[in-house]
Amino acid sequence: MNLEDIINKTKTYYCLECGKCTAVCPVSRHNSNFSPRLMLERALMDSEGELIHDRELFSCLTCYACSHLCPSEVDYPVFTQKVRSLASSQGEHGDCAHSGTLLSLMRLMSRPNIKQRRLDWLDGCHTSEKSEILYFVGCAPYFEPIFEDIEVSPVNVARNSIRILNALGIEPMLLPNERCCGHDLLWTGDVETFKKLAQFNAEMIKESGAKKIVFSCPEGYRTFKIDYPQYVKLDCEPVHITELLAQNLSKLSLRPRAKREGSNPEVKKVTYQDPCRLGRHLGIYEPPRELIKAIPGIKLVEMEHSGDESICCGTSVWTNCSSCSKEIRIERLSEAKATGAELMITACPKCQIHFKCAMVDKGAEKGADVKMEVMDLVNLVANAMETQE
Numbered sequence: 244m245n246l247e248d249i250i251n252k253t254k255t256y257y258c259l260e261c262g263k264c265t266a267v268c269p270v271s272r273h274n275s276n277f278s279p280r281l282m283l284e285r286a287l288m289d290s291e292g293e294l295i296h297d298r299e300l301f302s303c304l305t306c307y308a309c310s311h312l313c314p315s316e317v318d319y320p321v322f323t324q325k326v327r328s329l330a331s332s333q334g335e336h337g338d339c340a341h342s343g344t345l346l347s348l349m350r351l352m353s354r355p356n357i358k359q360r361r362l363d364w365l366d367g368c369h370t371s372e373k374s375e376i377l378y379f380v381g382c383a384p385y386f387e388p389i390f391e392d393i394e395v396s397p398v399n400v401a402r403n404s405i406r407i408l409n410a411l412g413i414e415p416m417l418l419p420n421e422r423c424c425g426h427d428l429l430w431t432g433d434v435e436t437f438k439k440l441a442q443f444n445a446e447m448i449k450e451s452g453a454k455k456i457v458f459s460c461p462e463g464y465r466t467f468k469i470d471y472p473q474y475v476k477l478d479c480e481p482v483h484i485t486e487l488l489a490q491n492l493s494k495l496s497l498r499p500r501a502k503r504e505g506s507n508p509e510v511k512k513v514t515y516q517d518p519c520r521l522g523r524h525l526g527i528y529e530p531p532r533e534l535i536k537a538i539p540g541i542k543l544v545e546m547e548h549s550g551d552e553s554i555c556c557g558t559s560v561w562t563n564c565s566s567c568s569k570e571i572r573i574e575r576l577s578e579a580k581a582t583g584a585e586l587m588i589t590a591c592p593k594c595q596i597h598f599k600c601a602m603v604d605k606g607a608e609k610g611a612d613v614k615m616e617v618m619d620l621v622n623l624v625a626n627a628m629e630t631q632e
Contacts, residue, residue, distance in 0.1 A: 244325060244328070244329075245329070246286060246289060246292070246294070246295075246326070246329065249286075249322060249325045249326060249329075250286055250287065250322075252318075252321070252325070253317060253318040253319070253321050253322040253325070254315060254316055254317045254318060255283050255286055255287065255317055255322060256287070257315035257316070257317055258280070258283045258284070258287075258315060258317050259314060259315055260280060260284065261280075261314065262280050263309075263312045263313065263314070264279040264280055264283075264309035264310075264312065264313055264317075264319060265278045265279050265280045265281070265309075267308045267309060267311075267312055268308060268309055269304065269306070269308065269554055269555050269557070269571045269574075270302050270303065270304060270567060270571070272571075272574075273567040273570040273571060273574075274299075274302060274565075274567040276299055277299045277302050277303070279303070279309045279319050282294070282297075282299075282300070282303075282319075282322075282323075283317065283319070283322070285297075286322070286326070294326060295326060295329045295330035295333055295335055296330070296333070296335055298337075298338075300323065300326060300327060300330060300335075300337075301327065301336070301337025301338070301431070301562050301563045302337075302563045302565075302567070303319075303320070303323045303559075304519070304555045304557070304558070304559045305320040305323055305324065305430055305519075305559050305560075306320075306519040306523065306555040306559070307320055307519060307523035307524055308519075308523065308552075308555070311523050311551055324429065324430055324432070327430070327431060327432030328432040328433075328434050329432075330432055331431070331432030331433055331434075332432075336431070336432075336562075337431060337560075337562030337563045338562060338563050338564075338565075339561060339562055340558065340561045340562060340563075340564040341389060341561060343561075344389065345382075345385070345386075345389070345427070345561045346427060346428065346431065346560075346561055346562075348382075348385050348423075349382070349423040349425070349427060349428055349436075349440070350428070350433075350436055352422045352423045352440060353422070353436045353439040353440050353443070355443075357420075358420065359419070359420055359421075361380065361384045361419070361420075361421065362380075362384075362417055362419055363384075364384065364387075364398045364401070364402060365402075365405075365417070367402075367406075368402060368405040368406065368409070369405070369409045369414045370405065370414055370415055370416065370417055371414040371415065371416055372416065373416065373452070374413075374414060374415055374416040374453070375452070375453060375454040375455060376408070376413055376415045376416065376453065376454070376455045376456075376457060377415060377416045377417070377418070377448065377451060377453035377455070377456045377457070377479070378401075378404060378405060378408065378415040378416070378417055378456075378457050379418075379421065379424070379456050379457065379458050379460075379463055379467070380401050380417060380418075380421060381401075381423070381424060381458070381459075381460045381462075381463045382397075382423050382460075383397035383398050383400065383401045383460075383592065384397075384398060384401075385423075386398075386592060386596070390596050390599075393596070393599045393600055393603050394599065395592070395595055395596050395599055397592045399622065400459055400592060400619045400621045400622060401459065403621050403622055403624075403625035404457070404459045404484055404621050406625055406628070407484070407488065407495070407621065407624055407625055407628065408457065408484075410494070410495060410628060411487075411488075411491050411494050411495070412494075415457065416451055416453060418444075418447050418448070418451065420447065421444065421447065422440045422443045422444050423440055424440065424441075424444065424460075424462070424463040424466040424467065425437035425438075425440035425441055425466060425470075426462040426463065426465070426466045426470075426560070427462075427560040427561060428440070429466070429470060430559060430560045431560050431562055437470075437474075438474050441470075441471050441474050441475045442474075442475055444471075444475075445471065445475035445476065445477055448477065448479060449477075449478065453479050454478075454479050454480065455479055455480045455481075455482060456479055456480070456481045456482070457482055457483075457484050457487060458481065458482070458483050458484065459483075459484045459590075459619075459621050460591065460592060461483065461518040461519075461520035461521035461524075461525070461590060461591045462520050462591070462593070464481055464482075464483045464520070464521070464525070465520040465521075465524050465525055467481040468481045468525065469524070469525075483521060483525075483527060483530075483590075484621060485521075485527065485530040485531045485534060485590055485620060486527065486530045488530070488534055488624065489529070489530035489531075489533045489534055492533065492534070492537050495537075495624070495627075495628065496628070497537055497538045497539065497624065497627040497628065498539060498627065509540065510540055510541070510542050511540060511541055511542065511585055511586065512542050512544050512582070512583055512584045512585055512586075513535060513541055513542070513543060513544070513584050513585065513586040513587070513588050513623075514543070514544050514545065514546050514579050514582045514584040514586075514587055514588070515531060515532060515535060515543060515545070515549070515587075515588045515589075515590075515620075516546075516553065516556070516575070516579070516587055516588065516589045516590075516591075516594050516598075517531075517549065517550060517551075517553035518556075518589065518590055518591035518593075518594055519553075519555050519559075520591070521590055521591065522550065522551060522553055523551055523553075528550050528551070531588075531590050531620055534620060534623075534624060535588060535620070535623070538623065538624070538627045539627075541623075544582040544583065544584050545582070546575075546578040546579055546581075546582055547578050547581070548578060554571065554574060554575045554578070555571065555575075556571070556572060556575065556591075556593060556594040556597040556598060557569070557570075557571035557572045557575075557597055557601075558593070558597055568597075569601055569604065572597055572598055572600075572601035573601060573613055575598070576598060576601060576602070576613035576615065577612070577613050579613075579615060580612075580613055580615060584615070585615065585616065586615065586616045586617075586618055587615055587616070587617045587618070588618055588619075588620050588623055589617060589618070589619055589620065590619065590620045590621075592619070594617075595617050595618075595619055598617045599617055601613070602614050602615075602617075
């Protein structure tokens with residue numbers, strides 16, 4: 244696919260140059276060198292192929308805030324994804340965060356004969372070697388040691404996801420040699436490695452006989468639901484755990500801890516961060532809120548920008564994590580604090596990682612002003628279930 248094909252596929256020709264995309268772009272608010280509108284304009288005038296060598300190409304968060312408001316329905320995130328693929332083929336890449344460790348691990352998982360120990364954390368979880376429901380763990384076991392210094396445990400989210408499924412009478416199957424879904428590689432332009440990972444996962448899932456795949460990671464869910472069908476055949480239904488739980492609320496018996504201890508439960512204010520992939524990419528806004536509201540002693544208060552107007556956590560695929568990214572996080576945390584909430588709930592491991600990173604970074608001038616507890620929604624639900632034990 245060349246630049247002209249990308250322009251046609253993403254409706255770039257229909258751009259009205261109204262500037263709504265740039266006005267709403269969180270990156271443009273903090274980085275004057277980046278503008279979705281100007282990127283599209285350059286693409287339409289780019290006869291020399293200079294666009295693919297622009298380092299700002301990798302600054303886009305692909306959060307869909309721009310396309311959500313575009314009157315011409317230009318698909319700017321997909322435009323970005325496909326132009327990055329061209330750039331990657333020419334040796335252009337974004338600035339990798341965490342020394343490129345995470346993207347390197349994802350590429351290692353595309354090797355045919357790699358053997359992993361990705362299920363060593365399963366103690367106490369009830370799973371089945373043969374079930375129609377499969378839980379997709381994702382990269383949680385690899386994130387765990389890298390982010391333990393900021394007290395983020397993606398594996399604990401996976402463990403609690405299985406505990407909650409067990410409470411619903413579900414003993415899910417897990418794949419011992421599951422691979423990364425490939426989300427980050429696809430969105431950084433490494434399409435060939437993404438296709439290898441997709442093929443490995445599709446073959447394993449077909450052999451497993453699973454009919455439904457449950458995700459607690461929005462990026463994995465988006466990848467299986469939207470991207471995989473373009474490259475591989477899947478004969479099963481992907482579903483995000485918040486959707487599944489919202490459909491089965493009556494079976495969860497959620498109660499506040501204070502009730503078990505015999506005291507009057509205190510109402511705790513929380514606010515919810517809509518992950519870009521779960522929200523604007525897939526339109527899932529209400530199931531997470533239904534879960535939060537169902538927990539006694541919890542009051543949900545919305546931020547100024549919520550739902551389809553939510554602000555991204557500031558970095559998309561472990562690239563171009565800069566001072567601009569930190570400013571976006573501080574902006575969002577400030578909104579959360581302004582609600583009076585004690586706790587920010589997320590439904591995405593990266594949101595939790597990025598917000599906690601912003602708060603512990605000693606170089607953040609405003610970091611001390613926005614400190615608050617951040618928790619994954621799965622953990623919030625699991626904690627509410629602990630009263631039954």
